[in-house]
Amino acid sequence: MIVLQKLADVKAVAQGGYPQAERCRLSIGHSEVLTNDPNVVAAINISGNFSFQPCSHGDFLGAILGKGIAREKLGDIILQGEKGAHVLIVPELVDFLMSTLDKVANVSVSCTQIPLLALEYEPPRTQSFKTVEASLRVDALASAGFKISRSKLVNLISNGDVRVNWTTVTKNGTTLKTGDIVSVSGKGRLKIGEINSTKKGKFSVELIRYL
Structure with missing residues (x-):
């Protein structure tokens, strides 16, 4: 979805009916047409x-x-x-x-x-913690957030089991930013929180895990 939004005059909107929705529909169109979230759910x-x-x-x-x-x-x-x-x-x-x-x-x-x-739904329970990583790649942050090995996370990406903002990730080196939602099949979701640079040139990243 991020790639689509970088295209000229193209906007992508994910809608699942409520803020914490896991299953969403993606609407794609010209920015002047999709001025508001389309009613697709x-x-x-x-x-x-x-x-x-x-x-x-x-x-x-x-x-x-x-x-x-x-x-x-x-x-x-x-x-x-x-x-x-x-x-x-x-x-x-x-x-x-x-x-x-x-x-x-x-x-x-x-x-x-x-x-x-x-719709009646409970606000999600979350757990926040910080990790220090050399990069903001999805394989680095997701493996830290879900507490699984990086090699296993790479395999999950290869199998199409990892999504960023509800769009399937195909590259291990996809860069994440504050506010991104990472979903892994069978593992749950996490949100990328505040990102700060350390004195040693690494990144201190807040990870918010949905319980």
Whole structure:
């Protein structure tokens, strides 16, 4: 996405429905057209009596996929405890899901569309720490942030399992900056915080790990 935004008159916007969204849709277009975040994600509230049969993320996902909806058409699923869940989905499938989804596991449910501002989610828990590195390369900072070897991180990049700002990274030497979000499949996410230069020419970097 960063590369696209460097092109003349091109803007890229990632939208997942709420600030901490892991699954986002990327809209690309001329800067004068994408003046605001495009409305490419919709939200559905799935409600039912889950008091006696709590359902997991997998239960909701399985019920939705069972209706023939492809996984790439779905965003995050935000569990709401006994009340059900909020689901992010492409707008063109809202009516279909609301008219076909009537059960999650053995619980009868009803679906209603809600505005994105009505989404209920908890602020993420984070842990901050600092590392001193010779460079700001993604393989250096991500290996420090996720506490895995640099060689293993390089393998994850080769397998397409590392993303920066929701865009898959293909080069180990991709340079990071303050505010970048790094995601690694199976490991979670971290944010690049404040960056300062040391007297020895290295970089002191604040890493914010999402728990």
